[in-house]
Amino acid sequence: MxxxxxxxxxxxxxxxxxxxxxxxxxxxxxxxxxxxxxxxxxxxxxxxxxxxxxxxxxxxxxxxxxxxxxxxxxxxxxxxxxxxxxxxxxxxxxxxxxxxxxxxxxxxxxxxxxxxxxxxxxxxxxxxxxxxxxxESLLRRFHEHRGASIQRLDHFNFHVPDVQQAFRILRGRGFRCSEFIATDPPDERLWAAWMYRKPDVHDVALMNGRGPRLHHVGFWVADTGSVLRACDILAAAGERARMERGPGRHGVSNAFFLYTRDPDGHRIELYTSDYYTGDPDFVPLRWSATDPQRGTFWGHRAPKSWFEESSLLAAEDGGTVPIRDPLLPVITDTAS
Incomplete structure (x- = not known):
């Protein structure tokens, strides 16, 4: 395939x-x-x-x-x-x-x-x-900025059991692909995809895993210093255990990042330094699922929780939406 x-x-x-x-x-x-x-x-x-x-x-x-x-x-x-x-x-x-x-x-x-x-x-x-x-935008009210000075909401990341199906559905809504991860030939299959409407790397990422679930919400910060400042603030406030992954730089998206968990376990990404994708002839970038730099460009491992844990979705009956196992294996980082 x-x-x-x-x-x-x-x-x-x-x-x-x-x-x-x-x-x-x-x-x-x-x-x-x-x-x-x-x-x-x-x-x-x-x-x-x-x-x-x-x-x-x-x-x-x-x-x-x-x-x-x-x-x-x-x-x-x-x-x-x-x-x-x-x-x-x-x-x-x-x-x-x-x-x-x-x-x-x-x-x-x-x-x-x-x-x-x-x-x-x-x-x-x-x-x-x-x-x-x-x-009112508070962008120029610098005296009111604090913490990581989050600028704006950037993206959602979804855990889905069938990435190829989800990719087709988002394509049908007009989403384009900036980067994707595939298993290696001869049986090449789509393992993850970054889909966008605004002209940067993504509005929605699709990732192979038990789902449907929300893996994380990504918020844009102004620079890498804002990510590092957030690390210092969380650590000083006694919340260092909430920092699940990072700081680091992704291979996919090129972005500098930190993943942290809120008091209920919802995963939040602080995210900056990705790139423009608005050209009509933009060609998606392929990554191998066995490439350790795809997730962290520096090669560091992500914790097991990052691949397995996500937020459940509310159902109409007040409970949560049932989840299914993925069609493909959950491939964690391959760095040593």
């Missing part, structure tokens, strides 16, 4: 711009506020007894992270910004034709206009929205 991803982008009747926000259920809002606001440096746009609406210093929409009080840690929904209101109707037709049950909601989040929500073919709870509510 030959993996082929160098195909032209598909034309769609809708235009997904980028990731917009994510809703995470957490058990203790005070503990989450300390982690995300006091230590990492996100800013509170609005709060209630059961929710915190947070944004980075660059963002001018109401929130990119919604933390909601819940009985168990899980993912509520994953939201994407679309270009026009008409894109929502086109997406409704698209998902209905795919056998899903899309539905419009309104007034469920502050500042947000009508939104289309759907559980997609892969099992992920998705939301598509055009109006997100404008607020």
């Amino acid at each position: 030959t993996v082929v991803v160098e195909t032209p982008p598909l034309e769609t009747p809708f235009d997904i711009v980028r990731v917009a926000h994510v809703e995470l259920f957490v058990s203790d809002l005070a503990a989450s506020r300390r982690f995300y606001v006091d230590l990492l440096g996100l800013h509170v746009t609005e709060e209630s007894e059961d929710a915190l609406y947070l944004r980075g210093v660059e963002e001018h929409h109401h929130h990119s992270l919604l933390l909601r009080k819940g009985d168990e840690a899980k993912v509520g929904h994953l939201s994407f910004l679309v270009r026009t209101p008409g894109c929502l109707e086109a997406l409704e037709r698209h998902f209905a034709a795919s056998g899903c049950s899309p539905a419009f909601v309104e007034g469920v989040e502050p500042g947000q206009g009508p939104a289309l929500r759907v559980r997609d073919e892969l099992g992920f709870p998705l939301e598509f929205v055009h109006e997100l509510g404008q607020v």
Whole structure:
């Protein structure tokens, strides 16, 4: 089997711009506020007894992270910004034709206009929205920056049991591929793929593993110094055990990174220094699944937890979405 991803982008009747926000259920809002606001440096746009609406210093929409009080840690929904209101109707037709049950909601989040929500073919709870509510960007209010000074939401990473199927589905939504990991010939198979709408490395990464689950949420920081500052802050605050992987540089994406776990175990990546992918003739970069530099360019091993643990997805009955074993083996880092 030959993996082929160098195909032209598909034309769609809708235009997904980028990731917009994510809703995470957490058990203790005070503990989450300390982690995300006091230590990492996100800013509170609005709060209630059961929710915190947070944004980075660059963002001018109401929130990119919604933390909601819940009985168990899980993912509520994953939201994407679309270009026009008409894109929502086109997406409704698209998902209905795919056998899903899309539905419009309104007034469920502050500042947000009508939104289309759907559980997609892969099992992920998705939301598509055009109006997100404008607020003041804090980019030039340097005296209010703190922690890692997170700039903006950058991407989602999904654990999926069948990467090739997920790749085809995202291609059908107009996503392009920047980089991918494949097993070696002669039985070459797609093991992971980085898919984008905005012109950088990814909005959604697909990774072979038990799923559907959310592996991590990636937040963009201004420079490598911000990543290192976050390490110092977490360590000084007695939270060094939360730093799961890094700091380091990825081979895939070229980005400098740190992975840390919030008080409920949700994985957060601080991410910077990837590259532009907006040229129409951009060709995806292939990595071998046996190349130790694919994950960490310097060759260091990732912990076993990074490959095996992810956040569960909320189900309509109040529980979580069942997960399935992957079609391919879970290949961990090969560095010594």
